[in-house]
Amino acid sequence: MKRSVLAAALGLALSVGGASAEGFERNIMTGGPQGTYIQIGRDIAALGADCGLTLNVVESAGSLENFVGVRNRRNTQFGIVQSDVLEYLKTFEANDPEVQKAVKGVRIMFPLYNEEIHVLARKDIASMKDLAGRKIAVGKKDSGTFLTATLIMDILQVKAGERIDINPDEALPKLLSGEIDAFFYVAGAPAALFTGNAIDKAKFHLVPITEAPLLATYTPSRIEAGTYSFQDQPVDLIAVKAVMMTYDYDIKRNAYHRESCKAVADFSSLILTGLDKLKATGHPKWKTVDLTALPPGWQVGVCVKAGMALDYKPACKPPAEKAGGGADDSNEEYLNLLKQRLQQ
Structure with missing residues (x-):
């Protein structure tokens, strides 16, 4: 960080x-x-x-x-x-x-x-490396999501095209409307933000986070299939306590x-x-x-x-x-x- x-x-x-x-x-x-x-x-x-x-x-x-x-x-x-x-x-x-x-x-x-680290993104973003050059919401500056997003992208040496400092509640509608490409959200699954909103599974998904350099700081985790309505398959990612x-x-x-x-x-x-x-x-x-x-x-x-x-x-x-x-x-x-x- x-x-x-x-x-x-x-x-x-x-x-x-x-x-x-x-x-x-x-x-x-x-x-x-x-x-x-x-x-x-x-x-x-x-x-x-x-x-x-x-x-x-x-x-x-x-x-x-x-x-x-x-x-x-x-x-x-x-x-x-x-x-x-x-x-x-x-x-x-x-x-x-x-x-x-x-x-x-x-x-x-x-x-x-x-707490699972969710990265909700357009379907064409298949991995964390694909965030490079994209417009990404990373949370407000005094939030844990902001610090976690910053640390993860630093560790992976992924440089966003533009980083937007807004909270996940604000980021979701911007993702759905096409204003941004992805956003980070650190929250224990099931997160109400994702269960209480209609998200098109043909257009959006949770990005897997399995990169080895992250495992020195974070714990491997999995969000099981069906946890969210847009998620048909299990997703391997990482978590913090x-x-x-x-x-x-x-x-x-x-x-x-x-x-x-x-x-x-x-x-x-x-x-x-x-x-x-x-x-x-x-x-x-x-x-x-x-x-x-x-x-x-x-x-x-x-x-x-x-x-x-x-x-x-x-x-x-x-x-x-x-x-x-x-x-x-x-x-x-x-x-x-x-x-x-x-x-x-």
């Missing part, structure tokens, strides 16, 4: 104002209205609502805005971020004061699921930090104990979540660890206690394993 691209995006994100204790709220930064992040955020908010905790789900441009928002944005305790964004922030952190400022205090909450981030609040500092740490601990506990419910009733991607698959080099927050204690009780009022109370033996064993792995 080019250092200048990262710096420009960080400059946009760091302009957000600092946090304040006034009018305390709980917020999670997600993504666009048709993306997977926003659905995951709504699922987590529903867990809170079940026991009287309000979590506001905030639309955003995506990963980098979310990352810096967790550190800087008012009343924002949570954000969902791509693992390749984390990797490259770490790469630049040692020698770049601006990146150091952005990274300071931001911590892992939980790893979530793999979505990670839920938070801030390392200091309960000795002030009331805002104490309230925010409590919110992080509460929702850490709710996600741990409610994972089976999320898998049963939430977005399909919850079924693939492994809460122990931590990206290397990142620490779990202190407030997260507090909420992982088996005897921790969220500050909420459940509608009704289940008969017998407490977790069954298998659930307790699972929670103990998670606690051990995440606290290492």
